[in-house]
Amino acid sequence: MKWSYMDHWRSMSPHGPIDQWESRTSMDRFLKQVAAVGYDAIDTFDFRWYQIMGEYGSVANYQEFVQERGLERIVNTFHAADYDPRVYAPHVPETHANILEDFRVTMDRWSGIELDNIIVMPATLYYDMEPVTEDKIKTTAELWNKVGAITKDAGVKLTCHHEFFCGIQSRAELDTFYAHTDPELVNLFVDTAQHCIASVDPIDFYESYADRVTGFHFKDTRHQDLIGDYRRRPDSEIMADTTEKWFHEMGDEGGLVDFENFMRAVVRHGYEGYLSVEHDKANKLGGDHAESTAIARWYAKNVLEKVAAEEVAR
């Protein structure tokens, strides 16, 4: 069982909050903290390519920097697209050429290392896609089948991560999307908190598509969206009036995700890839990324790995 850390991170510096990409020193401190508590690897965002090239010269050089601090490698990259229905939106066919070209460029940029997955939010923000119809979902699925072929040629799996505020987030929308995508080309990346917020049972959903799942974000939440925050303009994720902080590290009190039974399901289905831990925006409301990262790894080691061992023994 191997754990990877999705590299959201903030820390304080003499000039205020920083992320780890500010300097080699800040990256060194970040990676050592992640390695110290027992993560095996990291995930990252591919928009960091510019900083990687500037500071390290190549993606391979950056991965070597990671490895020198005791981590195995970079496992996944998240392609955080800046969706815009005018130029870049999966449900708008006229924008597909732009998206396909973006992925050709991206896969070339990251060809210097071996990645397991490239992760995408497969739809625009919900309000940019609504009304969400079957036709729009089919158009979206057609795009990702083509993108999946591009990434497959590069040796990387395309996998879809459904934020609670994206255009494909309800169980009905999810089922429609996966019915129209090719299992050989389009995979699923289960974020436990995002589905929980959207009132989709992460365990039931995972079990329905286990053979297409290529990764997870183990992340908790204390809130479900019961009033339609997912449609909030201009933003749901950090601007919702109801909820200042949606995401929490697993292992803390008050969480809604049933991680123990989720882990049992993961083991039952024979999943063998890395398990990614995420708690984006952990610093909100006085939180501390370092502490959250340690607490989540403590929970993984002391609770989930034991549950997994029990399940294997059955």
Next chain:
Amino acid sequence: MIRWGYAINQFNPQFDDFVRRRQHQRALRVISISGFSGVELSSGSGRWEPLGNPTQIAANFGSVAGFGEFVREAGLDAVSSWFWDPWTRFGEDLTHGDDPTDPAKRDGLIAHAEWFAAALAELGGSVLVVRPAPYAGQVPRLDDAAIATLAASWEAVGTAIAAHGIRLGLHFDFLSSLRADDGLERLLAATDPTLVGLALDTAEFAIAGRDAVAAVRAHADRIVHVHLKNAAAIDTDEEYLTSAAEYTVLRAGGARVVPRWFNELATEPLLVDAPGVVAELVRAGYEGWVVVESDFSPHPATSVMLNGWEVQHVLAPIS
């Protein structure tokens, strides 16, 4: 064998911080998952110091044994040690400190030491770490009579806590009156090594202008406990002699406004050669706890994790 622990003090910067169960649980889990197997407690008094003394622990965890279970549930093996400042006033028994330079206070000193030692033994610990002498700014220079009184006090304590299986470690800090006139060396020479040991704090030695590796070498036969931490500056102007230095120098940084005297083990400047210290301990055949400290850290979790990386990847392989 060296056992690696971490001091809890950095998580509790002010008297009204770090009082809730969740905070204690998270701190212990951060220490555990960062690769440490023990935790050192710090003495304190009153209801806002739940981990400060055996009475408060019992009030919050049902019993000392209950707290031991809480520690083990976090993935730690033991409470390695307890730091006790004998000038602490305990509301629990309405006492006002046990000045070891005052023979009239010795009975209280011994009683409180046994109070901690009994609980520490139950928690799997082995060393009671004490501030052995007043701050330099509070007393005249220690003459031979004062050293003799201190020696008698600490030998009495060492004898009493030995009955609980606990050793005594004198913790030399850079504000100590033992810093002048070879006070530490005189006190060690005046005490029975079987009863009184040294809890060597590497950063305190460095800030006092003493090389930590040389200190290990010089005191190898007396070291019963180690606080391993890096120092960021040296008290070159002897500010330790000023009154209220424990506030104006230790906390506020003195005339130079030093922002932090203590740093993580691999943070520049490296005024403590941590690998050198560990290598010297190994050469000396030291067996016991090395408690990593980062008191006054503004980012406790980060300090533990960075120090955990250093222990796992650099120091433990040496040991």
